[in-house]
Amino acid sequence: MANTNSKFYTNKEMAKICGVSEASMTNLVKSSELAPVRMGKYGRKYYDSNALKKVKSHYKNKAKPSTNSAKVSTKDDIIKQQQDHIDDLKAQIKTLNEQLVVKDRQIEAQTEQIKQTSVLLSQAHTLTxxxxxxxxxxxxxxxxxxxxxxxxxxxxxxxxxxxxxxxxxxxxxxxxxxxxxxxxxxxxxxxxxxxxxxxxxxxxxxxxxx
Known part of the structure; x- marks a missing residue:
């Protein structure tokens, strides 16, 4: 039987638990191809406890590089993380724009319906x-x-x-x-x-x- 009390986590929440930046967590989730268990409002992704275990294990077992190589890899890693974060924000903006388009169409349809109703009401007084x-x-x-x-x-x-x-x-x-x-x-x-x-x-x- 499924556990109805299962907790779901966003990238931001998993990053806070692991003590890393949200950009780093976003990069890891994408590179690990972790699939969200459900989608929330504004395209927000939610992951289950299994995904959280995997990312915690990754950061826990991550080898510490030497001082010289760490400087280079850290710089490149941060740039990549920030770019991934920007891409993620762009995806969210795209989702929001698509939702706005749907809302605009709904408003246009409702406005047209109101116009048609007004016409019909005005015609009611011309009936015999x-x-x-x-x-x-x-x-x-x-x-x-x-x-x-x-x-x-x-x-x-x-x-x-x-x-x-x-x-x-x-x-x-x-x-x-x-x-x-x-x-x-x-x-x-x-x-x-x-x-x-x-x-x-x-x-x-x-x-x-x-």
């Missing part, structure tokens, strides 16, 4: 009386099936608020609200011409129940 009556008849037919389960108060606010009508519903259980809204949204009066801002849900209590 018989067309509007048919829409409301279908709408009301669904509502009448909830008679005795839901009670409503309809308030008009034309010229007084952002929306022309307000509907207050009462029921013994909120499940009734879910059912009637889910059913009505498929009718044209709601799906095409309806515009809903937000829903406020509460519990009505008498003084004794407070």
């Amino acid at each position: 009386y018989d067309e509007r009556r048919q829409f409301m008849h279908d709408h009301g037919t669904v509502g009448r099936t909830y008679a005795g389960k839901i009670w409503q108060y309809i308030t008009g606010s034309i010229g007084l608020d952002d929306f022309e009508w307000g509907v207050t519903l009462f029921a013994e259980t909120p499940l009734m609200f879910k059912k009637i809204i889910a059913e009505m949204r498929y009718y044209e009066a709601s799906s095409v011409y309806g515009e809903f801002p937000y829903f406020v849900v509460g519990t009505h209590m008498d003084n004794a129940g407070l």
